[in-house]
Amino acid sequence: MFASLQQDFHDAIRIDTHHIVEQMAEYASLGDMPHAKGASLNVEGICLKGTRKGILGVVSDWISPGSKLSGRQPILLLTGEAGTGKSAIACSVAVDFAALGCSFGFKRGIQERCNPLNLFPTIARDLAHFDDSFRRALCAGVGNDIVRQTETSLESQFQNFIKNPMAGISRPILVVIDALDECGDNDKQRDALIKLLTTPDKLPPNLRFFITSRSEDDILCHFKGANKDHILVKYMSEISSQSTSADISLYIRTRLIDDCQPKLKDIDDLCCQTLARISQGLFQWAFVACQQIARPPRGRTSRERYDKLVQSGADLRHDSLLDYLYTDVLCALFEDDEEVMNRFKSVLGVVLSSLEPLSLTPVKALHETLKQSDEPYDAGDILRYLGSLLSGVTDTNIPIRPLHTSFLDFLTDPERSKRFSVDMTQGHNNLLLASLRIMKRDLAFNICKLESSYVMNEDILDLPKRIRDYIPEHLSYSCRFWARHLDVASTNGMSVEISRQTRDLLEPFMNEKLLFWLEALSVLGGVTLAFQALAIVARVFKSVSTVFLES
Known part of the structure; x- marks a missing residue:
């Protein structure tokens, strides 16, 4: 009896070892396919629990295998202006339905993540980790073939990396694409990708795309044009203002009262409601405002920052609200001094112009060569106060990038940022x-x-x-x-x-x-x-x- 169990155990080990070695060989055979690091959406960016229930419910119903829409309309585009929370919704969908597929977030300013040619190979390699049948089919088609793996035609990429490997898979696969508007410095590639995604006969019948994007003309033109019955378009503006205001109010209360340690003096429920009203439905405004109030600049109290944000945000037009917020934050941090402004622009120029995300240590090392040896500051002295606008400013392991693309857009548009503009x-x-x-x-x-x-x-x-x-x-x-x-x-x-x-x-x-x-x-x-x-x-x-x- 024992000998039989022992033999079964050794047989299982041999089978498992063989399977692992086989998998490693398959992954190695795909090594020449591009893969954009950090492009997958994750739990860090999801909606706060209890918010965005309505639109998440719509997406969930659309994804459901029993839904008539998911078969008849395999593409759902969620579109709206900057700062309304589209990326958080995309992250929530990607995390909640991770068992169905994978995700890709475009990011302007990050070379790997704004290149359309990295989309399909990255999705394919992620799906290869996720589904054994897909991986074997992908390896059979392009494994150890450097020419096919480095193909620069989007249509050929889609055919070889996505459509062909999916031919033998019957279950639905969901791909979440966030910030489609941020793809491509090359107009031809961007246009080719949008056309490919919106052409019904190009898509495998069991492939679903959930896509978020700003409401840019070329994207809406393709997604809403003639013969686009296979595409469901939803607008952030369709979400009721009462629902959005309640969600933002809950978010602000959670950040400033429920989860804030130590407790903030003179910040109460009425303050949260006021901030929610001033945000005019922009989650990004609420996010930055909460950061500024919870961690005010040196020499300022939370209440002072609250009062200033309320004062500067009152009676502003919706389309200028974020610009005024960013200007107010930067004015509070940096004096109106030519020397300080030159330092700010020099450091932010290194951060924003880098062709791959850099953490604090290499940013400091690169910037050190640009200043005079007797200047008594380094890049960290400028960046450490920008935690409400940039990631990684105090952690040497996290790349420094704008937390939201709207801040990058603001800094690189002199008409909007004026004295804070950064010359790329x-x-x-x-x-x-x-x-x-x-x-x-x-x-x-x-x-x-x-x-x-x-x-x-x-x-x-x-x-x-x-x-x-x-x-x-x-x-x-x-x-x-x-x-x-x-x-x-x-x-x-x-x-x-x-x-x-x-x-x-x-x-x-x-x-x-x-x-x-x-x-x-x-x-x-x-x-x-x-x-x-x-x-x-x-x-x-x-x-x-x-x-x-x-x-």
Whole structure:
């Protein structure tokens, strides 16, 4: 009896081990497919319990397998203006129905997450982890095929990564896409994606898309045009103002009274109701206001911030409410002083212009190269007070990004932000200079201190640790993105007048650091970036192309 049980146990282990090895091989065969890190929606962004019941109920009914709408209208678009809480609803749907599929949140300003070409491969790889049948079909179609996995046609991507693998799956699969309006700096790719999502014969019969977006003309035109009976469009404005006000009031009360520790002096239920009324249905206004009141700036009390926000928000037009809020918050934090304003713009330029999200440590390191050595401040001195508007300002492990796209839009529009406006072109130029200075200072031969140059990277077992030890984040970022900043900073990829600083840094880099840079890219797995970077340099810096070619 015991011997029989023992044999069954060993057989089960062998079967399980074989299955694990098989899975690992399948995942490895998909390694060339792009995957946008951090694009999945998660529990941190969901609606407060008890709020948004009406619209969440509508979405739940639409998703239900027994619903007539889910079969006849496989796409539901929820659209509305900035700050009304669409992303929180998308997060709630993604979390509540996680067993049905996956999610992708577009994010303007984050290169990986605003590129339409990353949508379908990321969804496919997430579905491969979620469904064994889908993974096997995907591997059978594109496994170990670098050409297909790096396809740049959205239609081919959708066919190979989504539609073909789903052919043998009968159960419904839900994909949540948040902030469709934030996809793409390339108008052609954006237009191609929107057309693909709104063409009924392109979609597998069991695939459902729940999509949120601002009410932008090109999106509404495609989703509401002729022959769009397969699309259900819901508007945030259709939610009753009484329901929205009650939800915002509950949210504010929870943040400022129920969950706030220590308790705030002179903030009561009447204050919460007043703030809810002034918010005019904008959850983003309520979020920032609560942050400001719960954690007021130095030398201010919670009640003083409350009074100021109520005063500045009273009688404002709905479309200017967020702008006045952001202006009020920044005015309270930074004096109307030219030196302080220059520091603010310089630091925010680094944060907003970075091509991948950076945490506080690399932001400080990059910005340090841009200021005078005798200036007694660092980027953290500016960022630490912006916790109501930016993530990661006090935690070195969390990327620093605007908490809401409306703040990014505000800062980059001089007509709206006025003296607080951030010049993104200058930001890219500054990051180019910072990257070149860091590479000039830090790149060296055999930077990871490898014992032999004859061993393949994949055979160096401790290479990830060596990278962490010897190539800090700011150097890694500089090696991978300096040329992209050069490209963006120059008009239409061509520079009319190149700054002398950039020229002075580029020539010694090409002469003295080029091979060290290629070595660093190699261990970082980014050698292909070198070809793109050198092509950009040759195009933009025509007058120094001879130096480049000789190097």
